[in-house]
Amino acid sequence: xxxxxxxxxxxxxxxxxxxxxxxxxxxxxxxxxxxxxxxxxxxxxxxxxxxxxxxxxxxxxxxxxxxxxxxxxxxxxxxxxxxxxxxxxxxxxxxxxxxxxxxxxxxxxxxxxxxxxxxxxxxxxxxxxxxxxxxxxxxxxxxxxxxxxxxxxxxxxxxxxxxxxxxxxxxxxxxxxxxxxxxxxxxxxxxxxxxxxxxxxxxxxxxxxxxxxxxxxxxxxxxxxxxxxxxxxxxxxxxxxxxxxxxxxxxxxxxxxxxxxxxxxxxxxxxxxxxxxxxxxxxxxxxxxxxxxxxxxxxxxxxxxxxxxxxxxxxxxxxxxxxxxxxxxxxxxxxxxxxxxxxxxxxxx
Amino acid sequence: xxxxxxxxxxxxxxxxxxxxxxxxxxxxxxxxxxxxxxxxxxxxxxxxxxxxxxxxxxxxxxxxxxxxxxxxxxxxxxxxxxxxxxxxxxxxxxxxxxxxxxxxxxxxxxxxxxxxxxxxxxxxxxxxxxxxxxxxxxxxxxxxxxxxxxxxxxxxxxxxxxxxxxxxxxxxxxxxxxxxxxxxxxxxxxxxxxxxxxxxxxxxxxxxxxxxxxxxxxxxxxxxxxxxxxxxxxxxxxxxxxxxxxxxxxxxxxxxxxxxxxxxxxxxxxxxxxxxxxxxxxxxxxxxxxxxxxxxxxxxxxxxxxxxxxxxxxxxxxxxxxxxxxxxxxxx
Numbered sequence: 169x170x171x172x173x174x175x176x177x178x179x180x181x182x183x184x185x186x187x188x189x190x191x192x193x194x195x196x197x198x199x200x201x202x203x204x205x206x207x208x209x210x211x212x213x214x215x216x217x218x219x220x221x222x223x224x225x226x227x228x229x230x231x232x233x234x235x236x237x238x239x240x241x242x243x244x245x246x247x248x249x250x251x252x253x254x255x256x257x258x259x260x261x262x263x264x265x266x267x268x269x270x271x272x273x274x275x276x277x278x279x280x281x282x283x284x285x286x287x288x289x290x291x292x293x294x295x296x297x298x299x300x301x302x303x304x305x306x307x308x309x310x311x312x313x314x315x316x317x318x319x320x321x322x323x324x325x326x327x328x329x330x331x332x333x334x335x336x337x338x339x340x341x342x343x344x345x346x347x348x349x350x351x352x353x354x355x356x357x358x359x360x361x362x363x364x365x366x367x368x369x370x371x372x373x374x375x376x377x378x379x380x381x382x383x384x385x386x387x388x389x390x391x392x393x394x395x396x397x398x399x400x401x402x403x404x405x406x407x408x409x410x411x412x413x414x415x416x417x418x419x420x421x422x423x424x425x426x427x428x429x430x431x432x433x434x435x436x437x438x439x440x441x442x443x444x445x446x447x448x449x450x451x452x453x454x455x456x457x458x459x460x461x462x463x464x465x466x467x468x469x470x471x472x473x474x475x476x477x478x479x480x481x482x483x484x485x486x487x488x489x490x491x492x493x494x495x496x497x498x499x500x501x502x503x504x505x506x507x508x509x510x511x512x513x514x515x516x517x
Numbered sequence: 518x519x520x521x522x523x524x525x526x527x528x529x530x531x532x533x534x535x536x537x538x539x540x541x542x543x544x545x546x547x548x549x550x551x552x553x554x555x556x557x558x559x560x561x562x563x564x565x566x567x568x569x570x571x572x573x574x575x576x577x578x579x580x581x582x583x584x585x586x587x588x589x590x591x592x593x594x595x596x597x598x599x600x601x602x603x604x605x606x607x608x609x610x611x612x613x614x615x616x617x618x619x620x621x622x623x624x625x626x627x628x629x630x631x632x633x634x635x636x637x638x639x640x641x642x643x644x645x646x647x648x649x650x651x652x653x654x655x656x657x658x659x660x661x662x663x664x665x666x667x668x669x670x671x672x673x674x675x676x677x678x679x680x681x682x683x684x685x686x687x688x689x690x691x692x693x694x695x696x697x698x699x700x701x702x703x704x705x706x707x708x709x710x711x712x713x714x715x716x717x718x719x720x721x722x723x724x725x726x727x728x729x730x731x732x733x734x735x736x737x738x739x740x741x742x743x744x745x746x747x748x749x750x751x752x753x754x755x756x757x758x759x760x761x762x763x764x765x766x767x768x769x770x771x772x773x774x775x776x777x778x779x780x781x782x783x784x785x786x787x788x789x790x791x792x793x794x795x796x797x798x799x800x801x802x803x804x805x806x807x808x809x810x811x812x813x814x815x816x817x818x819x820x821x822x823x824x825x826x827x828x829x830x831x832x833x834x835x836x837x838x839x840x841x842x843x844x845x846x847x848x849x
Binding site for chain 1: 589
C-alpha cells in the first residue's frame, strides 16, 4: 500500500480536474469490480454485489485536492490565481507549484523585510499573491499558461522517520488508497461467497471547493444507500502539547483513526457510532475522539440528508498541516483505517 | 392542556438523539392515525389515509429535537467538555443544572477566570461531581448528549413558562389536531422531525420521501411585546401567528390565504409574522424533492432558546383549530 500511496499522492487532481488520479484509480480497481463508471459530475463509482439481494452500503473518499486556477496574467507576466479549496495564503507563499501541463512556478508575495507590522500579522489577500514562472511579459507568459489553467502544489513524496510520510494531498490520497485496498478485500469476500452487502465505492470529486453542497450528493442520490461510511482526512493540531488551547480539536497523529459523534455538518447515527467504537475495541484497532463536535464537517453532511435519509458514519485519518504543500500522516494510522474499513464492511452484520 | 404539554415537554431529545421523545409521541398519536413509523434519520411519521379518490398529500411538521450538548472530552480531573448542538444561548445556560440521557446530573459552568463578556462555547464545562477521569467515564461516555433540565410551570392567566417549549408545543399541536379533526379529507402526514436545531436536517429527508402537495410547519416564533425588545408585530395572547416570512423562507401566498380563511371561518384570532432572524423546517418542506406549497404557524414565544420560554395557551388552542380545519378541508 505504501507504493500505491506514493503513486496516488504524486498525481495532481485539483478540484474540478480530477482526471489524472481518477484514471489511476480506475486502472487499479477495474479487475476487482462488477462495474466501474463515472456519474455526470465526475464521481467514480465502483460496484461489487453478491448474487442475492442485500443491504446497500456506500463507502466514499474524495480524490480531489486543494489547488488553484489562473484568473489573470498581468503585463509583467505574473500570474494571479484563485485558490480552489480552503487553503491559507501563508501556506502557499514561497511554494513550488505545477500546472497540469507540467509548467512549474513559485508562489510569490511581498518579502517579510518590507512588510508593515499589520501585514505581518494578517494573511496576504489572495489578490496580492502571484505565481512567478520566469516569463518577462504577458506575451511570453501566455505561451506557457492560459487563464483558466489549473495547478497544484508541486508533487513530492517524502518518507520521514518512523513510517511517517509527507507530501501534498497525502491525507486525502491515503483515504483513497485505503478504499482501494477495501475494494480488493471485498472482491476476495465475493469470491469466497461471504459478501453480505451490496457495496458501492465512491471516489468523489470537488470536495474541497464547496462549503455547503458536495458533489458526492449526486452519487448518494443515485445510489440511495441504506448506510454510508465516509473516509476523510482529519485536521490535526498536535504541536505545543502543553498548551491546551492549541489542541482544541484534539486528535493526535499516530493515535489511531478519528471517530466523531458529531461535527459541524452531521450528528452521526448513534448506533453506527457506538458500534464503530465497539468494533475498534473488539478488533484492537487504535481509535480516538476529536475534542469537540464543532470541527468542520465533511461529505457526510450531504450524504446523510440525501433522498429520504442515509444512516452515516465517518472515520478519519489524522493529518498534520492539512491543505498545505506538505501534509503529514503516520502509516500506522492508515493501517488502522484500512483494518477498520475491512472489519466494518466485511465482518459486521 | 397543561398536563398534556408537560408530558411532551419533559422527555429528552437533543438533536440526533431523539429516541425518547419519539417513543412518547408515537404512543400519543397512534390511536388517531393508520400507521406510525421512523425513517433512517429518526423522523417520526404518522400517516392517516384521506377520503375519496386520489386525495392530495398534506404534511404537517413540528420538530421534536431540542437544543443541547454532547460530551466531547473528559479531562484528568473528570470535568467534561461539551459541544453545543443547536443555537445555545450561553448566557442563559450558565450555572444551570444539566441532565445526561442516562440520568447523570451535572452543572454547566464557565471557566472561573474568564470575564463574563468573553464567555465563549469552548470556555464551558460540565461538572458532574466526579472524583477522577475514571469516575467520570463510568457515568458519561464521549458522544453522550445532555441538556439544561426541562421544566414547565404556570404563570398568570393562560401563560406558561419552561423548556423545551421549542418545539414540543408544535408537537403537541400536531397530536391534538389529529385528535380534534372531524375528518381527514387528504392523505395526511403528521411528521415529528429530527435535527431541526442543527440545520433543518430531518425536514429535508422526510419531505423527500413523502413528497407532499401541501406542507405546514408548526414551530415557535418570536414576540415583540417585551420591554426594550426588537420591533416585531406579534403580541403574546393575540392569536396564533401565520408566518409570512422568516430568514430562510417566503411562505406560499396560497397557503397563507388558506390558513387565514380557515381562521376566519373558525373565528380564531390570528396575527401575521415576519421573523427576521432564524429559520424553521418550512424552508426545507418548500424545497425538498419537487417542492410544494408550504407555510407555517408560529406560536408567539418570548425568550426562545432559554430555560424560561414563555407562551400563551390561548394562542396554542387557536392554532390547533386551524390545523384541524386544514385536515377537514378538501385540498386540490
